[in-house]
Amino acid sequence: MKEIEPKVLSKEELTRISSEINEEELLEFDKHFLNNFVEPLTVIEAKEPGSAWVKVRDKEGNIKEILDVTSMNWTLTLGFANPDVNYAVMQQMTRLTHVRYNVLTPARAKLCNKLAELVPGKLKGGRVVLNCEGGGIAIEAAMKLAMIASRGADHFGTFWRGYHGASLTTGSVSHPYHAINRFDNFGTGHFTRMPFPYCYRCMWNYKEGLHGKKDPGCNLECFQIVEHYLKGMAAKRMAGVIIEPIQGAGGHIPAPPEFLKKLKDACEQEKILLIYDECQTGTWRTGKYFTVTEKYEKENKIDVSPDMMVFTKGIGGGFPLGVLVASPKIKKRFTPSEEHSTFSSSPIAMTASLAAFKVIEKQKLNENCEKMGQIITKRLLEMQEEYNVIGDIRGPGLFIGIEMVKDRNSREPFTDLVEEMIQLGSKHELYLGQSMPILSFKGNMLMRNVIKIKPPIIITEKDAEFILEKFEIILKEALNKLK
């Protein structure tokens, strides 16, 4: 690799930008940062390149190491500062760091081709839109394409507890995002919200919808409501339906594959485009397959593939990337004024993404993801026998949500326990994540009671054991505190 030699500043001066911080700088930052939600620890660097562990600095200047079970917003599939990705990125950076949105680079062409090959079912061979801003913009691209393809329809079906982004538009696609911010999202009239199959809390009182599977006796009554909306009860003709096949932020809730199949069939009949948001579930996070859609197709022998699929998070190999893949059947293409932005085409993120795919494929990290997921889930199920507050454990792969309840009979959400556990996490060398808050219009917290275990898929058995051991210690300590 070409050595980078700075011309204006010293190497020491340039290195210091990212490698250290002092007390005074932190105090100044406290005064000037507008967002009020920054954690007290400063994240400094990977424990080792490509590790799930990271070095952090506390306010007193002590350095400690933490295992990140959140993969920094479910993103760092290959851990912190992966050396192979970084090598490819440094190579790219010595050549080009930025290009205009309509410029072709080798990485851009290769990534489009790779994605068209990787996507499942009827998306194979499809058309790809890339941006370097993330999932929300990719969701908006899917909405725009659906509007163009459906010739004027501008209404969308979305689902209770769905999360698709925080822009003024994707905030409206998401539900119930409006309850947790202080402004009205824009264009809420463009969306009809439909019931999502939350089998653990089934409104038809089926009680055996556990571990992400539907109750064996369930007749998918929830789908009958959805079907009514699709067939004419929505406020307007729908251009598309947007769904996470497994809801992430909303509480780690898988839609049963049978529900997705019915949804797909109904959408086809009604000529409504089906858009899967696999921002979280894509890129081997749920185990063996690139997407959860593919998992359902292969394991359940059921074709649930949508017309469009959206990705972000792990797909960028640790860099910002949003992707839309549309079925080759959709013949429409975007003009520049319909789909572009200043930073839509960073060659850095595209190179990182391609390098990450190569690492995952070569090291068979999808198999590791499945194996580590099984180890963690098995032990959590054993813990469930001991702790009545563990209500439900939902996978698959390293996409694990643990729903905490006051007791397993009532299933009353135990949000305080989860809040306590999150606080205790970093004290016990674990970054833990939780589901988004669900608030009433009066501002009462209805639930935020799912803890997430979604570490980088490179974790070792030793890491998995560490996570489990610490999880139990944290749970006990939190329960004691709340006594």
Ligand SMILES: Cc1ncc(COP(=O)(O)O)c(C=O)c1O
């Ligand atoms: C399922 C899902 N869709 C969309 C998004 C939005 O992605 P971004 O934050 O990159 O806009 C997220 C982010 O958490 C997500 O989880």
